[in-house]
Amino acid sequence: MTGQDTAARYSWGGDEHIFVELAESMSLQANFRAMAITTLLKQERPDGILEICPANASYQVRYDPDVLEPRTLLAQLQDIEKRVGDASDFQLSTRVVEIPVLYQDPWTTETLMRFRDRHQDPDATDIEYAARINGLSGVDEFIETHSSSPWFTSMVGFVAGLPFMFQMVPRERQLVVPKYLRPRTDTPKQTVGHGGCFGCIYSVRGAGGYQMFGVTPAPIYDPSQELPDFGDFMVFCRPGDIVKFAPITREQYDDHVKEVEAGTFRIRTREVDFGLKSYLDDSDAFNARLLEVLRAD
Template sequence: MPPGAPAQLYPLGDAAVVVQFGDAISRATHAAIQAFGAHLARHPFVGLRECVPAFTTLTVYYDPWLVSDGGQHPPYETVADTLRALLATVGPPAAAATTNLVEIPVCYGGAWGPDLDFVARHTGLATAEVVARHTAPDYLVHMIGFAPGFPYLGGLDARLATPRLAQPRPRVPAGTVGIAGPQTGIYSLPSPGGWQLIGRTPLRLFDAAWAAPSLLHAGQHLRFVPISAAEYARTQQHEP
């Protein structure tokens, strides 16, 4: 899709519409997704269930029974027409605020980041330079996915791009920070994974008992802050 092109709509099953705002990951596309999601929150239609943002899309889930008009039109067409009308009235995306950053402490290397040395060799950088480059940017949370609370981040230094593991690990501890290609993210729960592991945060990213179960959400900005092993042990919130 060319920049500035109208959003494209297509069905996802019989109870969701995907609104596609672009073909590539970008802050401009993210801003458009956030703006439309906020517009829908202010102007919900009857039958709207939830909206799920991704890198280039916003998926709108609805109750087909509640949007049915007695069989005159398929529910998808009714919802798609409603969304097109709302798209025509949404204002321009607001500039993203970066003043309130979420700081994520990370202990890099060693048992917390067993692939840090590999990333250094692959990129031709010293391990200290890998850490410095990884902690320098303010990252944008584009989406939560893969596992509950897992943030997909934009803003990784291009020099740090490193391929995934050829064979994924069967278990990656919660809080582990990894790199996969041009992306970086944080494992929110213990799970299998093939990202290159460079560090671990002592913070808990997801807890179903919390009022808002995920620490992070799409649209936030975060910064990684290096800490020592002693600091990690002192502030650890999840199981080792």
């Protein structure tokens, strides 16, 4: 099975961490195994576990060695890995999340024009370049391709609250776009970007190297926890979230910004169970059923 070509590798990180690499390359299958293992670990959580962090094709555990003996933890993790297997029977309780996007917005457009000397194609915008190298007819087809399929949040990190997302289509249909030749020193907050096979949303303004396609009015990081979507935690996105991008107009974008400023904006979400086997059996049919959940009242 793709994503499980080699046995897991366990590495110690100082006295408090153990890092587990499940595969050398990212795939939905490898990431789903990481989700399954860390979910089971959270459910069984032995005394001494401090943090559990799933990633693209790996996970890391922070523990207290004064409470939990390292070799005991290693044995528990290896046992969970064996029980999970290829995770084909695992059902992940997660969310379908709709993220509105103003594609080709003025802010990322202005930013990308300042950094054309760092780009593979100085004469094109990022989205024009992405459309061309993916064999699409132009920007409109690219936006349709980018927004019509769901994206699986494989991990959250790099900077606080930034989700990495893997397009839920067969590999031969995935959008693939290289990062900038040299990173930018500026990226607008809430930019929707792409690098390699990963989509992302920049949670804060700062440096970055991913191609920029648009911007969302939806905050995904609120350290003050004043907005209604952040009552439980300052970071909105969770590993395992299934994201659907929804193209919006400038007028709709401005309306959403006013809602954010008024403290009334909510990201549209629905609870859902996701099973890898059902998805792999017929991904297009599965995605169609999955996205119907967002349209339910």
